[in-house]
Amino acid sequence: MTSSSLKIDGLLGMVTLRLKENNFLKWRYQLESVLEGHDLFGYFDGSVIPLLKFAIMDEEGVTSEVTAAYKEWLKIDKALLSFLIATLSDDAIEYVIGSKTSRDAWLSLTDQYATVSRARINQLKTEIQTAQKGGDSVDKFLLRLKHIKDQLAIASVPVSADDLMISVLNGLSSEYDMIKTVFVARETSISFKDFRTQLLTTEQAIKA
Template identity: 40%
Template sequence: MVTSAQLQILQSPITSLISTISSSVTVKLDDFNYLTWNFHIELLLEGHGLMGFVDGSHPCPARFNVPISEGSSVPSSDVSSSTESDEFKVWKMHDRALMQLLTATLSPSAVSCAIGSSSAYDMWQRLKEQFSIVTRATIFQMKSELQNIKKGSISIYLQRIKEARDYLFVAGVQFNDDDIVILTLNGLSSEYNTLRSIIRGRENVTSMKDL
């Protein structure tokens, strides 16, 4: 007989996601692609209402249903007489299934980092701490690259600037819109002089999206 807890895990979106994860997320997390991996995984989890397991907003419920002492309104202190709650069983099964799902998107080096995780939240934090860290030398290099990007195709040029800004943002380095716009304009050739003059003469700061 299928219990209510087992039925809920069978109906969980995680069950079907595990079998299709290789086609849903083609990126395997490694030392160089945390930003791309994180983007794909967050979209997947948010799209299926599962983000709470990894961001801590859907924590593990109490494990036991604590019985009330006879003739008293106070819960009994006798843990041996307590039973595991269905809420805990369901949460635990969902959480373990989600850990399996995340593991399927990891490279061998990332799997070794995840081993020993006690929950999906714990695994998420370990991976973030390990792979989102960017060294000071790398930050310096990325800043230099951002300032030295030159225009080829205008669409590729703007995309490269956005990618560099996004990677620096993950590393904790933030740029104001006006700083990014200035960097972008400085990399344009003389054919864009009119555009540069118009944008620099605007009273309000132009966002990267508007640019």
């Protein structure tokens, strides 16, 4: 991709979120999707490396002449750095000041927002194990637990689909006792999609 074909305004139009303290996962997912769709995420993850900066003339070394390829790489990288900065809140910008490349800025943001303390991990584990549906709809309850699951994933603490389903069952009221009994007694596994479908069916039956 050439710098002339890199339309930063067009990329910005696809990003609806600005990075804040509590939305890193959603922001990162949206940003990665946009950049990967334009074959540009390699500048952020390091798979697209800076090209040779100076032209090698002979065995004695390099000249001071910057190569055209490096100039082109630098134009794209600086454009992407500007794009990244434009998706940040005022607070988040503080963490990228001084970054020379888009990758430097990306790593700084990841270090700041993706690092989860041990105390926070324990808190999230407790939340997912003790969450109650209460007055929420089934879908809202499932989304609440999925959000906790995603936060744990950022901290490299994966929650399996089975464990997530058990947490959901534990948080259901007595009205769902029958379906809880059925799921606990199952000898075969079930996909989370089918699990959700059956919960929604039960919810509708309870309302009726």
